[in-house]
Amino acid sequence: MTGVVVPPTAAPRRSAKYPLSLVIGAIGLGVIVLLAIVAPLLWGTAAQTGSGDVRQGPSAAHWFGTDSQGRDVLLRTLVATRLTLIMGVLATALAVVLGGIVGGLLVVSGDRVRWFGARAIDLWLALPPIIVALAVTAIFRPDEVTVVIAIGIAFLPQFARLTNNLANSVGNKDFVTTAHLLGVRGPTVLVRHIVPNIAAPVLVLTSVCLSTSIVTMSGLSFIGLGVQPPAIDWGQMLASGLRDVYQNPSGALAPSIAIVLTGLSASLLGDGFVAFSEPRRVPAGKRPTKLLAEPAPAVVPATIEEQTAAAVDAAAEPALDIHDLHVRVGHTAEGAALVKGVSLTVAAGEIVGLVGESGSGKSITAMTAAQLLPPELSWEAADLDVASHRMDPHGVPPTSLALDLGIVFQDPSSCFNPARRLGAQLTETIRVHKNVSKREAERLAVQKLREARVSEPEHRMHQYPHELSGGMRQRAMIAMALITTPRLLIADEPTTALDVTVQADVLRLIKQINRDHDMAVLLISHDIDVIASMCERVYVMYQGEIIEHLTSAQLRERHVTQPYTRRLLEASASTALENAIFRAGTKGGPG
Secondary structure, eight states: OEEEEEOOSSOOOOOSSOOHHHHHHHHHHHHHHHHHHHHHHHHHHHHHOOOSOTTOOOOSSOTTOBOTTSOBHHHHHHHHHHHHHHHHHHHHHHHHHHHHHHHHHHHHSOHHHHHHHHHHHHHHHHSOHHHHHHHHHHHSOOSHHHHHHHHHHHHHHHHHHHHHHHHHHHHTSHHHHHHHHTTOOHHHHIIIIIHHHHHHHHHHHHHHHHHHHHHHHHHHHHTTSSSOTTSOOHHHHHHHHHHTTTTOGGGGHHHHHHHHHHHHHHHHHHHHHHHHHOTTOOOGGGSOEEEEEOOOOOOOOOOHHHHHHHHHHHTTSEEEEEEEEEEEESSSTTSOEEEEEEEEEEETTOEEEEEOOTTSSHHHHHHHHTTOOOTTEEEEOSEEEETTEEOOTTSOOOTTHHHHEEEEOSOHHHHSOTTSOHHHHHTHHHHHHTOOOHHHHHHHHHHHHHHTTOSSHHHHTTSOGGGSOHHHHHHHHHHHHHTTOOSEEEEESTTTTOOHHHHHHHHHHHHHHHHHHTOEEEEEESOHHHHHHHOSEEEEEETTEEEEEEEHHHHHTTOOOOHHHHHHHHHOOOSHHHHHHHHHHHTSOOO
């Protein structure tokens, strides 16, 4: 029996209780925004009207005393809220937008531009923001516009560095790679996959930047390089209060409290919103419970003779045909060779294994076939045909390749976008390429989830990837690869990080899919027992080369010629997984 996660009847809902930091931050910032709107309307005239009570201390009439012209310090601080907040928001928005643009452009630029851009940002970050803002305002005429631009420029490199690092990190995830394989356009990948996964840290930095911007612009106004009279902001109020500190010590207290409360509210709001928007925030009482499920139906492979005969008959129309493939580092002949003259064929409806130790070039060969090599690698081949599509090392892969090729990556956790629900990711391929309706796409996705033995498929469509167990995520990834019924499925270490019983179940599923859809499968693994139990033919890869080509019968009977293949067989710790898959297959009828 296989341990699986069985969900509750209803989909788990986000807790209605908001994080305390979000509540406090929202209330605090809401009050400040409200004051910015109403204070100039209610007390604008009174804040500018002087009296004979010059430099008076706190009293019932003037809670924070009066300034050198007898004006109420509290009223002037409240009225100054509008200009201070507007300037802080505009400066922060300028830094976010310009920094995001610079960071994003560096991601898509060439190596040389990225290097120079990164060094320029490093140099920029070495300068304190207040120094940069001070230099800009000192060069140009000090006023509100100059201060906003100066502070925006001062904080720009922080957002450029953060967005650049995050975008590079997220851009290398398998779910982004899969989106590119599916033919999703660059702007769509940016909006759907990259921005949601970098939004949280950017939002936290934005909240910090807002509070720091207010402090910085107050500092500029304090030394006379910020807002100029008759306009007033908190920096001017602070400077005036400190000049009169011996007559009215509380005069500097009101703007200081306003600056601190605004900064604290902005920071709490940012932290609280990130905590509330986290997909993993699910009530404890709604979490799935682990039960034991019945074992999946067994599938029997065909006999060795039948498999070999079928492979020979189907060889006239291969689903994957690679001849003399070379992959190098860089784009010149001097680059280090990672794959050296590899040739292999996968016939329609055949399961072919590619086995070898880690670093032997198996995954690079598969990613070359899928046209998903990193930009720092280049390839050339005498012939590379993938699902009847002839690949060109200097050309753009056809969009129809996304319909004819499915890929199951080795880490199911990194193959799904953690910020999007499962249903949206499963239906993306057919909605992009087949222009089907949302309802029809969801119906087909549910069907494929059910075929992949995912329990409660309708319920799973509304879950986030982290709410599924590792085995369920792997099955869901197989369902996503099957949604277009491709001609070729590349399974790259599909059982990595799964326990033995779940491994066997996933491999039986791949075998059943091969049988039901007559789908060609290239199975990549370092586990020779898995390859022996699953494949009809086997290619052994070592140091970037194919060193031996065997039938599964030869591998099972240990009729091998290469010492490396013998070492792989000797290094196999146990044949338990092979026996589990093979016995389960032989009990279920002809495959």
